[in-house]
Amino acid sequence: MREEEEPNWFARWEEELPRPEELMPLSQSLITSDLALAFDIPTQNPSPVPGLHHLGSTGNQHSASPPLPADLESPDHSAPVGEDSARTLKRPRLVWTPQLHKRFVDAVAHLGIKNAVPKTIMQLMSVDGLTRENVASHLQKYRLYLKRMQGLSSSNAGPPVPMSAADAATEQLFASNPIPHPLLGRGASALGQESFMQFMAPPLLQHHQQMVAAAAVQQQYYHQRQMGHFGSLATGGGGYDHGFHTRGALPPQGLHRMAASGLGMVRPSLPAASNSYDDDDDVDSRVGGGRRVLTLFPTCGED
């Protein structure tokens, strides 16, 4: 009795993706901040490298303030700019925003447990800059979360469930997303084949079964999260901006247009990463660390 049984989830999925035109003008923001900062030049893209604006990872390690050049570290640190930077440098910690996590969950849901491995998930997500490691790490945590849920949902029926701080925190991200149940109980969707390969396969499949009963389980956890404590401000003490846009490695037939997302400029005391969530307010919860983070802004209501 599923009225939502849409045969081509993929079509819908791509529909909700922002189009290149809808993206925020991340023209100048994508500049290699490191170099820009190091050289004390305004963050502008003098000569936008053609087709080379993905992943603005400018990994740098000095916490150089705009007007303040690095004062530590070796002076000679010209970060390899260019396509090399995308893989040569260490990127800032990836921040799994709800939007990004959504992509993740979607991908995992569509792939099914069987195919939901770091690499495939990463490919399906098509997020530029996202690495297999990023996904693997997140996946590990996600699995723990799912496992917890299973255990709790079946073990605890009535009594209050004291959730640890960790759980509460985890839920902010995980529980706030649709949990494709197929993951919990059954194995992948019937896609025994190359689920994600649809990109290359014209006649793709039409399987999909997500957000089913998990909602019920979630209900026992939503309490804390409705408070809106979303200080997901990953504070970067250094405040650097990093572009992050969906990878355009899509298929020839113009199957879909993924697009980039806005990029978050996280500054020391600038609540820029505030998503327009419930009432995430401007909870300036900066950790005070000097870390550069990669944030993915919500380009549009993907939910």
Add this chain to the structure above:
DNA sequence: GCAGGAATAT
């Protein structure tokens, strides 16, 4: 050697 997964580190 690559990729997944758990352990461990930051």
Add this chain to the structure above:
DNA sequence: AATATTCCTG
């Protein structure tokens, strides 16, 4: 706590 890195295994 959230991610990243490392280690081990297939």
